[in-house]
């Protein structure tokens with residue numbers, strides 16, 4: 001697979017991952033535990049797709065901007081996992097949900113900006 005094809009695969013993977021994340025949150029928040037569990041499992045599979053395609057692009061095109069972008073993207077996946085698991089287990093207390101959602105929004109914006117305009 002060449003670089004452009006890998007880039008398109010990566011873009012499709014992260015786009016679907018973001019949709020799956022939103023669907024997971026909506027299902028879990030509306031008490032649909034079974035559906036939420038299935039979609040969350042699919043979401044985790046997509047973390048892997050995004051990580052593998054992203055890591056491949058990183059190896060093929062490694063410089064400061066792709067490195068920074070990759071670190072922030074891993075932090076974003078970590079934030080999504082903390083949010084979805086926290087909502088599922090109902091363990092997000094006090095200011096925690098607000099902090100995580102703020103972190104999620106800021107990271108999504110920076111990672112997409114970095115992907116398209118810097119890296």
Ligand code: HEM
Pocket residue numbers: 007010011014050051053054055056057058059061066069070071073074076077111112113115116118119
């Ligand atoms: C967390 C979700 C992620 C989002 C929203 C995201 C977003 C993007 C975007 C918008 C691009 C540019 C696509 C284009 O130019 O057509 C891109 C490329 C790239 N991504 Fe990701 N990405 C994510 C995860 C990752 C991960 C986990 C890694 C590495 C471990 C990674 C590494 C890269 C690299 C190296 C490129 C190529 C940059 C270039 O060619 O200049 N990404 N990503």
